[in-house]
Amino acid sequence: MKKPKKNVIIIGGGVAGLSAGIYARLNGFESTIFESNPTAGGVCSSWDKEGFYVNGSIHWVVGSEPGIDFYDMWSDLGVIPDNKFHNHNCFLECKNIEGVDVHFYLDSVKLKRHLTEISPLDSGLISEFIDGIRIMANANLPMERAFELLHAWDWSKTFIGHFPEVQVLGKFNQLSIRDFAKKFKSKILQKAFESFWSPEMSMGFFLIHMGYAHSGVTGYPLGGSGKFIESMVRRYTDLGGKFKFNQKASEILINKNRAVGIQTIDNTQHFSDYVISACDGHNVIFKMLKGEYVDEITKNSYRCLKTYPSLVYFSAGINRRFDNLNSSIIGINIPLIKPLKVGSFIHERVSFQIYNFDPSLSPKGKTLITAMLDTNYDFWKNLLSEGKEKYNHEKDRINHELLQSLEQEFQGISDQVEFLDSSTPLTYERWTGNHKGSYEGWLPTPKAAKSKISTHFKDLENFFMSGHWVIPGGGLPSAAYSGKEAIQLICKKEGIDFKP
Ligand SMILES: Cc1cc2nc3c(=O)[nH]c(=O)nc-3n(C[C@H](O)[C@H](O)[C@H](O)COP(=O)(O)OP(=O)(O)OC[C@H]3O[C@@H](n4cnc5c(N)ncnc54)[C@H](O)[C@@H]3O)c2cc1C
Structure with missing residues (x-):
């Protein structure tokens, strides 16, 4: 039987x-x-809002193309x-850091040239960074079998086969992005690196992902x-x-x-x-x-x-196209007209994703914009305990301050708004059950x-x-x-x- x-x-x-x-x-x-x-x-969800389809998570998927x-x-x-995947040519566009735009191109040759033009005095450190990216770009870390099912022989093969990558990780894993950024003589590059992700992240993690992006395996799935x-x-x-x-x-x-x-x-x-x-x-x-x-x-x-900091997730439906804007994985990072307090976090710059590359997320001729802002869970929890009105008022304040900064970058946008919205860590907690609304562990x-x-x-x-x-x-x-x-x-x- x-x-x-x-x-x-x-x-x-x-x-x-x-x-x-x-x-x-x-x-x-x-x-x-x-x-x-x-x-x-x-966490990986989208929702309908006023005719738009708000992409609630994915900016990029590692493994969108063959080779890993x-x-x-x-x-x-x-x-x-x-x-179907859209491939960006930039990771992040930092606008106007002391009057200079910093583009984190995926192409490491272009990136090296660009960073060195901004700060020739930092050429040594820039080379170290670019070499790290190139080495990690060659790594196809073996993910086909559970680590604990690998035998001693598999481990030695992996170690020998990936010796350069192991060396890079050995060198950078114990260094945070903030500590790496501090090594730049240029204040502009310091700020650009710190604006990238959380500056507390390890440089090893950063280089692994820059490597993936450089090798072109990190597309955005159209439809979100x-x-x-x-x-x-x-x-x-x-x-x-x-x-x-x-x-x-x-x-x-x-x-x-x-x-x-x-x-x-x-x-x-x-x-x-x-x-x-x-x-x-x-x-x-x-x-x-x-x-x-x-x-x-x-x-x-x-x-x-x-944990990843809890998040306020801003979204806006805009009756406008952004045809000439270069698309990038994280989006466009701009200075705010004044520092924005979100819980106890003070933001001086914010990265906005402008979905001009995915028209399926908005009605014809219109565009979805989103932004992720670090915040603290307890602030929102306490605020809600003081009443829904205060909580909603705070969300409105954040939405409107962000809009003012967008207006500085894209004149006329304030009159083209179809909706503004923010999800708080409490929304994430309610929807996904994740600890303190953390969105990525x-x-x-x-x-x-x-x-x-x-x-x-x-x-x-x-x-x-x-x-x-x-x-x-x-x-x-x-x-x-x-x-x-x-x-x-x-x-x-x-x-x-x-x-x-
Ligand atoms: C704004 C944003 C941008 C992101 N961008 C990217 C990106 O570009 N690339 C990337 O790789 N990752 C990104 N992430 C992270 C990624 O989305 C998450 O890490 C991933 O989706 C987590 O999946 P998961 O299944 O581990 O957890 P979850 O998505 O948290 O799934 C857990 C599920 O369990 C359910 N659940 C919880 N408790 C219970 C229970 N007691 N009983 C039954 N069901 C329960 C929840 O409802 C949920 O459906 C992003 C996240 C956010 C929020």
Whole structure:
């Protein structure tokens, strides 16, 4: 008699949960995703607003073109060839830093020339930076197999095959972007580097991503996050995967040190052979598992590491086209007319993404604009406790101050506004359940680069964690990879060969 198929319950239908579900189906497991929302996507979502389709996440997808392992993963997951990608030629455009525009071109030759023209005195440091990018651009870090399934021989092969990259990471991983920026003699380059991402991030992480971008594998999927997720959902359901929407998990059911299912908040119990969490790691470790089973090193990482700052996500629908504007991965970074306070964070410059390269996000002749502003969760939590009116008033103030700065750059824009909106960390928390509304898990600081975060625990069988909380730096590729890794480990346990 044929053995019944083993079944897997996955908590969370974001990118990680969908990836786990797709690979589970590809390997012959029954799969049910329990998702607390009425739709899949989690952080990677889009929403309708006044005829516009607001892209709530993706600026770029590492692995959009062949040449790295992530491309094969996105192909398995139905993202490729379903999505068409737009390739930018710049990472970030910093306008008017002390009167100078700094372009982070993807082409390293152009970038080197441009940065050196701005500051010939920094040519040595610029060369170091560019050499790092070029070396990392050649790296196809092996992501096809779960790290713990690699043997000693695989590790030595990887180490030898990637020796130059290992050296670059050894040199830069423990240096923050801020500390690197301080080495420039030019104040303009200092500011440009600090405006790029969070200056607390490790330079190693920065160079890995500049390397990917330089090698042209980091496109933007036209249609944005919503369309991207639709293709994963289609792939999952075509393979026979099941969803249970509006079902929030509250507990992992455990019998004799083995996960046997989950309980949802309506107190219903659902049983399975394996459980994979693909949602907020804090919730899983400290609530669903009540802090038990998890090793102290991992718990400490959860207590001590820095998360990506919570976010105010600004969006605007504008009745105007921006035909001659160069597109870039992060967008155009401009000085604000006056410093903008968002919680306890003071912003002097902001990067706006102007979606002139994706007309599908707006009605004809109009354009969507978005911006990400770091903030602190507690500020918004306290403000809301003082009443909805105060909370909304603060959002309006931020929207209008941002509009004034946009007006300085694009005269007449104030009269072309169709809507202005902001989501706060409380929106992210409510929609995705992520700790303090963090949108990408752990900030890839030098400390995070050395930390250990386990995805499964020796005293708890048949349970695996996935999602952007299990790999510092987070993001779509890591989330999807972690879902794949969970299924690889389950396949190993079942003694079956993993099939992509
Ligand atoms: C503005 C913005 C821009 C970004 N840009 C990029 C980018 O350009 N490139 C990139 O790679 N990444 C980007 N990211 C990050 C990326 O979107 C996320 O890291 C990734 O989508 C996380 O996926 P996940 O599945 O790990 O987690 P999540 O998306 O958080 O998914 C978790 C899911 O679990 C559900 N859930 C939570 N708790 C429960 C529960 N108890 N029971 C049932 N379901 C539950 C949630 O509703 C959610 O659907 C961006 C994010 C934002 C916000």
